[in-house]
Amino acid sequence: MPMPSKGARLFLRKRKGRKPTFVIKDSGAEISTGTSDRGAAEVQLAQYISTKNRRSGPVETREITISDILSIYGSEHAPTVADPVRIGYAMSALLPFWGDLAADAVKGETCRRYAKMRNRAPGTVRRELNTLQAALNYCQREGYILTAPNVTMPATPETNQRALTRDEVAALIRAARARKQDHIARFILVSIYTGTRKAAALNRRLAGPSVNGGWFDLDAGLLYRRGEGERITNKRRTPVRLPRQLWAHANRWQRSGNTWAVEWRGQRIADLKTAWAKIVNDAVDDEDSVLDWKPTPHSLKHTAITWAIQGGASVADAAGFFATSIETIERTYWHLSPHFQSGALAAIEGNRGRNRGQ
Structure with missing residues (x-):
């Protein structure tokens, strides 16, 4: 009796003398994805699955699985976004729980069960479930399903980010630099002077224009956050002026023959998770260091805005410069301003003497 098919799945193929590569295994066939990145491989798996046995025309949510929903979203929409790997990572987290369920299983109870199963920070679970909601909405818009169920999200976590001091950034x-990891030092400088998120900071060219990412105009002293070939999205990615300190650094990097603001041995950095962890540990363990906690790369953007x-x-200048919504600036940062409630305070303090005898 033949064994039942396990369906299309990813497998990390390791060969002597070669870099490990994810392959798609399906009914005895093996298709290379050409990448060792799990998130990117998940996107390719979704593209592969989406081409198999797809029904035409809109269907009821009970007639289509979440696996198919995510496959369609991954193959059709993910390649058009600035950072498809983020969608791939979310899909890799969603599929083990949701993959075999029909789309009509999306309800409050299953969403809460998923959050409990994941046992991750509420912010992480929200990002993953946001991807599920986006996939459902996409499939409804594109005519694959008749209706899109509403995904129940965990409560929005309170912001408890801590900003670095200038001495801690210096540490x-x-x-x-002590580890000769100059690319990490550059990443810190780019992030702290522009408030750029990690993925975008790693995709900055020193001279442009660039098609696939932002770039420095060193003649005009401007940073263009969006590449000329990137589509316009809801994210605010308007040009900003370069602070003079970063402008000087960037000019020096370019004169040294560098192409990217953050690079290692002439190559753009795909990620710096391991190197970042080592640098942070070194800074914390240094007995002369003032750093006594472990910041994340996102801490740099939070610090820059702070x-x-x-x-x-x-508020308006900060929102424009840091490509962040006015609502976020007002909710998370404005109480730190020397101008916070200054008008109300002046009015109250100014009226105290006049009202004393009344």
């Missing part, structure tokens, strides 16, 4: 840069608001930047 991280010293630790990076410093700007503390320095007197307006």
